[in-house]
Structure formats: structure tokens, C-alpha cells
Amino acid sequence: MTKLIRYRNILLVLICGNILCSLFPFPPFVWRIGILVVCFLLLIKHRGVTFDLFEKGCLWLFYINVLYFLFNCIETIPSPTNFVNMAVSLMGFVGFSILSRRNVLTEKFVFVSMILLTICSIPNFFVFAQEQVVNNYKTEGEFTNNASSLFLWIIPLTLILRKKIWSLAVLSICVFFFILGAKRGNIIAAVPTVLLYVIFLFRGKETSKLTKVLIITGLIVVFWSAYNFIQTDAYFQYRLEQTLEGKTSGRDNIYLFFWNMWLDADNPLNTFFGWGYNGTDSSSIKMMAHCDWLEFLIDYGLFGVIVYSLIFIGLVGKIVKSKSLDVKFFFVSIFTIIFFKSLFSMCVLDQLFIMLSIAYGYSNQLFHEELGLK
Numbered sequence: 001m002t003k004l005i006r007y008r009n010i011l012l013v014l015i016c017g018n019i020l021c022s023l024f025p026f027p028p029f030v031w032r033i034g035i036l037v038v039c040f041l042l043l044i045k046h047r048g049v050t051f052d053l054f055e056k057g058c059l060w061l062f063y064i065n066v067l068y069f070l071f072n073c074i075e076t077i078p079s080p081t082n083f084v085n086m087a088v089s090l091m092g093f094v095g096f097s098i099l100s101r102r103n104v105l106t107e108k109f110v111f112v113s114m115i116l117l118t119i120c121s122i123p124n125f126f127v128f129a130q131e132q133v134v135n136n137y138k139t140e141g142e143f144t145n146n147a148s149s150l151f152l153w154i155i156p157l158t159l160i161l162r163k164k165i166w167s168l169a170v171l172s173i174c175v176f177f178f179i180l181g182a183k184r185g186n187i188i189a190a191v192p193t194v195l196l197y198v199i200f201l202f203r204g205k206e207t208s209k210l211t212k213v214l215i216i217t218g219l220i221v222v223f224w225s226a227y228n229f230i231q232t233d234a235y236f237q238y239r240l241e242q243t244l245e246g247k248t249s250g251r252d253n254i255y256l257f258f259w260n261m262w263l264d265a266d267n268p269l270n271t272f273f274g275w276g277y278n279g280t281d282s283s284s285i286k287m288m289a290h291c292d293w294l295e296f297l298i299d300y301g302l303f304g305v306i307v308y309s310l311i312f313i314g315l316v317g318k319i320v321k322s323k324s325l326d327v328k329f330f331f332v333s334i335f336t337i338i339f340f341k342s343l344f345s346m347c348v349l350d351q352l353f354i355m356l357s358i359a360y361g362y363s364n365q366l367f368h369e370e371l372g373l374k
Helices: 002-019 029-045 053-075 081-101 107-135 146-160 164-181 184-203 209-232 234-244 251-263 268-273 292-321 325-344 351-371
Strands: none
Touching (some): 002 029, 029 081, 053 081, 081 351, 107 351, 146 164, 146 325, 146 351, 164 184, 164 209, 184 325, 251 292, 292 351
């Protein structure tokens, strides 16, 4: 048990280090390779663990990624960036799933994780903004900050935590950075989960009336402040106007291009097994699909999409099988974020997606405890 707690703590430190990787003098790959090493050690030492469909989907998608990457290496050595990013995000869920089966993911660990991840995400947000200003010659406050995705992965932890005042404080920080980042995909994915938080609050019997009043007051202050900020932020208003006018930063054209690329494929092998590792990047427009489903459709074909869908089917299965309404809420929040994020942006290919694995691991531990599973 002591070794498992050590693995758990090391994983959290490595995840935090990965978030702040730009502040350290050594390459970011150090943190990511460390995460993979810990997850593989857990996988090897706990081979007897029976995985659910969600974890199997993650593992199979990881194996496909490895296989396609190696095939690509036969012709040319590709950039390993996407390969490592996807490996980190998927194996993180496998690692925390194993830890959940050994009952080492305590509520105290969830609380510490939420605080540390939030603290680490704030400087990352501003470092990314500064890099945009310096490297891309953009004016501060007039660009989309992709680092706001970090706060999206934190939201389910606020739902899980019983310390409602703390969870509200962190949720308020997340909402603030969503708006400041002006990334529409993150906001779309966050809104249902924030509403879920409010519903969960009123449903919970453990929350006292005084705490509910304080939290409701806090939420009113948060949303009122957010409204005032939106009214005075010219760039956010510009992004909002674009959305209302149906302008999606050219993504509709990107989606259409890759969809037609798959439909018009002359070779059946491309239809069923895709164009290989980084297939979208090797297309004529040489860019990512900005949608997990299309990315896997082009890279791994219909086969890859089917495997990817197992992740969502597995989550739905847990939602249906859960006896506790609390656990259902936890899994619904995770499903909602992954589903909406995967439609409008990169999810699995974001190596910081691993942050969500902590919330999944704790929810999965509760799920197995209530069903008496090992």
C-alpha cells in the first residue's frame, strides 16, 4: 500500500511539473516520460487488474497509436510530439484506474490535487499568453489562450469535493480563466458541467442551508462579475459576435475538408484503417483536424473511431450501472467535458488531458466500492 501511495504522489508531482514545464531548464519530455514510466510500472506490477470498457478503450487506442507510429518509422522518422502527448493522456487514465482498484485515492488526495493543479495552471496561462505576444507578435488580450483548457480538466474535481466553499472558490477561478481565455470550445464544454454543479449542490443533503446560501451568493457574484467582464472585454465580444454569426475560425472548412477526404478515399484501406500516424498533418492542408473524431477518422480510419467510441460507451455504462446518484453525477461531468471537448477541439491529443484522470480515478474507486468489485 505504501508503494502505491508513493506512485500516486509521484504521478501528481509529475503532472504538476508537466503543467509548469516551460518554467524549468530541462525539456518538457522529462516530465512526460516520467509519467509514462510510472504508469507502465503500475501496469506491469498489477497485471491482475481487470479493466472496464473505458480503460480498455484507452489501452487499445494507445496500442494503435504505438503500432501506427512504428509503421510510419519504416519510411521516415516522424515527430514524436503527438505520439508522446497521446500516450501520456491515455496511460494516465490507465494508471489512475489501477490506483483506484487499490483504494489509495482518498478525498484528501483529491483536495490536494485540485489545489495544486489550480495553482500550477495559473502561471501556465500567463506564460502561454506571453509567448503569444512575443513569438506571434500579437497584442495582449487580443488572442485566444489555449491554456484555458487546463481549467476545464479541473472542474470535475470541484464537483467531487465535499468542501463546498473550497470547490466554489476553485470553480470561480476556472470560470474567470475560461472567459479571459476566450476559447469557445472550452466554454461550451464547461457550461453543462457548471450547471451540473448547481444541480448537485441543491440535491445534496449533506450541504447545510447556510453553506448553500453562501455558495449561491458566491455563484451570483461570480456570474455577475463574469457578465461585467464580458461587457467590457472587446476581444471576447468580438469572439461572441463571430459565434452568433456562424463564424468558427475556419473550422467548418477544416471539418468539411477532412470529412470529404475520408468519403472520397479511393483505397478501402484508407477508409477502414486511415492514412496512418499524423495523417491529417500529411494532408494537402497540413494541419490538425481540431476534432478528435475527425482526427482519428483520418489517422486510423473507421477502425480508430470505433475504438475511440469505446471510451464514451464505457463511461455511459458506468453512469447506468452506478447505484449512487453522486457517482452518476461525477461520471456525467467527466463524460460531458470529454464529449464536447472532443467535438470542437483536441482532447486525447492534449497531454494535459491527463489532469482529468484524477477525477476519473476517484469516481471509479467509488463505483467499484459500491458494486463490490475489485
